[in-house]
Amino acid sequence: MNASEELSSRTFGNEARLPRVPLPTLDATCERFLEWCGPLLTADERARTESALAAFARPDGPGRTLHAALERYDAAEGVHSWLDTFWPYRYLGRRDRIALNANFFFLFKESPEGQAERAAGLIAGALDYKLRLDEERVPPAVQRGRPQSMVQNRFLFSTTRIPGAEQDTVRAPYTDAWPGPSTARHILVFFRGNMIRMDVLGPDGRPHTLDELRAGLDAIMKAEAASEPSTGHLTTKARAEWAASREALLALGNGTALDDVETALFCVCLEDFTPADALDACDHLLHGDSGNRWFDKAVSFVVFGDGTAGINVEHCGLDGTTILSFVDAVLGASPAELSRRSGAASQGLPATAPIEFVLDDDLRKDIQDAAASFAAYAAATATTTVSLDDFGADEAKRLKTSPDAFVQMAYQLAHRRAKGLTGTTYESIATRQYRHGRTEAMRVVTPEVLRFVETIDDPAAGREARREAFRAAAEAHVRRAKECQAGQAPEQHLWELQLIQKRRGAELGVTGPLPLFDSPGWLTMRDDYLSTSSAPSVNIRYFGFGSTSEQCIGVAYVLLPDRFNAYLSTPRPVADAMHAFADRLREAVRELRELLA
Structure with missing residues (x-):
């Protein structure tokens, strides 16, 4: 939409003029997928994932046929977005209970x-x-x-x-x-x-x-x-x-x-x-x-x-x-x-x-x-809250960093200290600037995040090295969030190709198994240890949802200029790890503030 075009003041008056959600090329998605899952894989797991991805995306491979079908769908009359079928399937297709799990x-x-x-x-x-x-x-x-x-x-x-x-x-x-x-x-x-x-x-x-x-x-x-x-x-x-x-x-x-x-x-x-x-x-x-x-x-x-x-x-x-x-x-x-x-x-x-x-x-x-x-x-669900009334988005900006990147790095550090590992982290990114836009699935762990959590806890690393590691990780986080906002993310694209095979595989001649979706990269990237989402408003104290897997901590956070509140949930068998994460999170925020001051 051109800046020169007058915006309508009617509630639904701008819908037809909104740009469409971009459909990435298959090659761009495959490259990005490897980049996203890579930091979580061993060398052997990465090799197996690369091999499955190559088979999927080869010139005469099933990925090309499925992607071509998606391109045709995206161009069809009456279709607002290539995700038009994906969203109902994603939400209305789930068969478990929605109470606590989805609401x-x-x-x-x-x-x-x-x-x-x-x-x-x-x-x-x-x-x-x-x-x-x-x-x-x-x-x-x-x-x-x-x-x-x-x-x-x-x-x-x-x-x-x-x-x-x-x-x-x-x-x-x-x-x-x-x-x-x-x-x-x-x-x-x-x-x-x-x-x-x-x-x-x-x-x-x-x-x-x-x-x-x-x-x-x-x-x-x-x-x-x-x-x-x-x-x-x-x-x-x-x-x-x-x-x-x-x-x-x-x-x-x-x-x-x-x-x-x-x-x-x-x-x-x-x-x-x-x-x-x-x-x-x-x-x-x-x-x-x-x-x-x-x-x-x-x-x-x-x-x-x-x-x-x-x-x-x-x-x-x-x-x-x-x-x-x-x-x-x-x-x-x-x-x-x-x-x-x-x-x-x-x-x-x-x-x-x-x-x-x-x-x-x-x-x-x-x-x-x-x-x-x-x-x-x-x-069987354990919950707790973390409330910091001496830290908020204004403080993060004073420390010359993105407020969201700051708290996401604090989550990574707290999780590593509480559970002894860096695990898959989901963050919801809004994409409502597009026609019928909803959210994009961001995966937070980058090579820079791994370096950051290692450097912070390395006794040999000096203050400057730790600060540089934080800055690099925060900048990588902001870059990836911008990619997601621009519709350049791999997960929902690949997932929709998998769903097209389920719905229309026989008619498209794609009937065999797709090893990509059983590969270590696909399975690991989607197995959340942290599922995070934010809701900034002065009218709410807390925001919350249930966790998404057996080892997952749901982290719903309200980051305001002057305060930070989070509601955490996890299955009761791993409640101790959630409480440890909450304690480490308070420490991590304090420590990172001192580091950047």
């Missing part, structure tokens, strides 16, 4: 409001956003003068992931099945396992006032605990199993109840307890009581007994940057101001009605088993 959360900044008041304010803010979005009055995001894709905003309201036997689907507005914005007027409120439909927009589409919303929530919170087990527990099951349970619900005549849940604008989950501390709040935002959740809903606000609040997000259509903008809008002005701006009008107590599912003994047992299984799964 992510934000813990909001503190507020003096009580529970019903805080929840009413969040509802009012979300409704203001929805009504502005419907009229395309939410300003498009712009970064360094470049407009960002806003398409994901279409998945904020009335969007629900639907489990499938082979692959999930999504029920959402702005689709052929449901053209235009959501026409739903209700939200779904959970309290003590009760599911209540509450109309938050009147018949003419105007929001209820803050007082009315609060009164509606107060009335809901007078309810006794639900007598039947909550169907919400089923949303924690592995996807194909949940699909079978959903069929069983439909067979018993629960179509209307499911319809109410799936079309609701969003969820508000009211907890009847106060969290012990920020970590306790984070843990409940990540998994919580699954009877008080519907993990398939795109957006669920969670509000605790003392007004502490946050959000749980289903990831298939929404990335952190979109949710951050939404949360910043909801928390960036007073609820009274947002309610007034939305045109809220007094229209009496909001209509509420319980959503009741007809259950038989088989489904009751299914729900109870799902609840017990998920509670055990959550208990």
